[in-house]
Amino acid sequence: MCAARLDIEEASWGPSRALTLLHPVSLALAPGACLGVVGANGAGKSTLLRLIYRYLKPRTGRILLDGEDLWRMSARQAARKVAAVLQEQPTDFSLSVREIVALGRRPHLSGLAAPSGRDQEIVSRALSDMQLHGLAARRFGTLSGGERQRVMVARALAQEPQLLVLDEPTNHLDIRHQLEILELVRNLSVTIVTSLHDLNMAASLCDQVLILSSGRALAYGPPAEVITPHHVQAAFGVVCHREQLHPSGRPHLTFSLSN
Numbered sequence: 001m002c003a004a005r006l007d008i009e010e011a012s013w014g015p016s017r018a019l020t021l022l023h024p025v026s027l028a029l030a031p032g033a034c035l036g037v038v039g040a041n042g043a044g045k046s047t048l049l050r051l052i053y054r055y056l057k058p059r060t061g062r063i064l065l066d067g068e069d070l071w072r073m074s075a076r077q078a079a080r081k082v083a084a085v086l087q088e089q090p091t092d093f094s095l096s097v098r099e100i101v102a103l104g105r106r107p108h109l110s111g112l113a114a115p116s117g118r119d120q121e122i123v124s125r126a127l128s129d130m131q132l133h134g135l136a137a138r139r140f141g142t143l144s145g146g147e148r149q150r151v152m153v154a155r156a157l158a159q160e161p162q163l164l165v166l167d168e169p170t171n172h173l174d175i176r177h178q179l180e181i182l183e184l185v186r187n188l189s190v191t192i193v194t195s196l197h198d199l200n201m202a203a204s205l206c207d208q209v210l211i212l213s214s215g216r217a218l219a220y221g222p223p224a225e226v227i228t229p230h231h232v233q234a235a236f237g238v239v240c241h242r243e244q245l246h247p248s249g250r251p252h253l254t255f256s257l258s259n
């Protein structure tokens with residue numbers, strides 16, 4: 001897998017001319033960097049992610065991967081470069097875990113060609129990266145929420161993307177699997193855009209953070225500059241305290257409704 005540079009240039013979106021849900025957003029993300037998109041419910045995180053994985057076409061502006069406009073590529077070309085792990089999961093519950101993960105190879109297969117030995121190897125690696133080998137033959141519909149989430153990450157890994165988009169990747173996961181997924185994601189050599197609700201997690205995982213508030217970019221930059229009590233108050237309407245953990249000295253945020 002290799003990593004792409006992501007440039008978002010004045011990208012906005014709304015379902016009609018009269019309604020803008022995402023006001024123009026611009027940012028540049030270096031290859032291999034991890035961007036965390038945070039904000040209150042309804043702030044526009046999923047909408048921005050949908051533009052980045054080419055589900056929605058920007059009403060204004062562009063999304064560029066290594067300088068190439070996502071909407072000037074074919075859907076298939078884009079699918080070879082961008083993979084997404086979404087909160088909505090597939091409804092083909094009767095497929096096995098291995099079959100679902102193998103769907104990630106589809107953009108790389110030509111025509112009706114059967115998967116090659118290399119494709120099978122990539123699928124096996126994705127299954128073992130997500131510790132799913134023991135579940136490979138199980139029907140997707142029989143898995144727990146956390147197991148399903150790991151299958152969706154494995155499918156995205158099998159796609160060998162240059163940019164991986166994750167919408168709340170730790171949903172449904174217990175603490176151990178949350179930490180494992182985050183560590184795995186962090187060690188991938190791809191560019192990552194992830195929405196997160198946990199600001200402490202965003203601060204420790206991400207190289208850059210974008211705070212959205214009511215469909216507008218409130219702040220963008222390294223976590224220490226962006227996740228500040230002032231911005232948190234403005235975006236979430238809560239009081240935020242930055243404390244230092246002992247003995248690591250790492251910053252940790254706590255929140256309250258009033259001082």
Ligand SMILES: Nc1ncnc2c1ncn2[C@@H]1O[C@H](COP(=O)(O)OP(=O)(O)OP(=O)(O)O)[C@@H](O)[C@H]1O
Nearest residue numbers: 015021039040041042043044045046047048195212
């Ligand atoms: N097609 C649409 N038509 C009308 N409104 C929409 C449409 N899509 C999204 N919205 C609204 O736009 C706002 C932003 O939605 P979005 O899903 O991007 O928020 P979010 O930050 O991901 O929220 P959450 O944290 O709750 O998942 C919400 O108020 C949502 O109801």
